[in-house]
Amino acid sequence: MQKIVLTPIGYAHNANRPDTPSPELQASTSQIIVDERYEDGLMGIGQNEFLTIVFYFHLVDRYELRIHPRGDTSRPITGVFNTRSQFRPNPIGVTVVRLKSIEGNKLVVEGLDAVDGTPILDIKPHVLTFDEGVKADGAGKDRA
C-alpha cells in the first residue's frame, strides 16, 4: 500500500488532558491556530455556525482492531471501525464543532474533543448529513 504524507495546517490549544472525561471534552473550548501560510484559506469561514475538524491523535502509538467501547469490559467487544476510538489504524479524528469566533488565523471553537497540542489536518464547513441532505435536496453537498 502506498504511503500518504500530511503536514498539520495548525494546532489546537485548550485545557484538555489525556485523562479529561469525554463529557468535559465535548463541552470544552479550544483555540485553533492555523499556520499563517494557510490563513488566506480561512476567507469566508466566519459565516459557518458549525465546522468539521479533521485532526490527528498524536499521542496514540498503537491500534486495536477489536475493543471494548471506552475500555469498559462490561460492554461487548466490537470492531474499532464501529467506534470513535483513537486506537485506530490511521489515528484520525473527525468532529463537528461550533464556531464561536475567528480573528485572523485564530479560531475559537466549542466541542473539539481533542487534547491540547493536537495537530489539525483540515477544516471544512459542516454539511448536512446524508439524511438531512436528501431532505434538503442535496443542497450543500456539492464539492466546491
Add this chain to the structure above:
Amino acid sequence: MQKIVLTPIGYAHNANRPDTPSPELQASTSQIIVDERYEDGLMGIGQNEFLTIVFYFHLVDRYELRIHPRGDTSRPITGVFNTRSQFRPNPIGVTVVRLKSIEGNKLVVEGLDAVDGTPILDIKPHVLTFDEGVKADGAGKDRA
C-alpha cells in the same frame, strides 16, 4: 511542522471518473474493499445505516487557498477551508455514506463522492451532528 504518515486501510471501487458530475457522484454506489489485515476492525459495523468515510484525494497534486466554488467564476472567491474542494493543503475528503451491505472485508455504500481507486483512510460510525447530539443528550458522541 511535523510530518504525519498514513497508510490506506483499503480502496474504493466504482464507476466514478474525475469528470463525473457532482450529483452523479453523490448518487453513486461504491464497493470499499478493506485490506484483509484490518478486517477484524469491521466487526459490528453492519448495524450502522450511515458511515463516515475518510479518504484521500489521490489525484490532486496542488492546492489553492482561495477559489471560486466549483471553479464557477460567477461565484465569489472564498477560502478553501470554507468549501469541500479537493484542492486543499491536506487533500482529505470526509463524506457520510449509506451502508447497503457488508460481506467479509467488502462494504457496499451509496453516496461516496470519490473516484475509482480512491484510498480509504478510515471508516467510522456516523454520529449525530453537534446540534442533534445536544438534542439527544450527547448520546453517541463519546469516544469508544
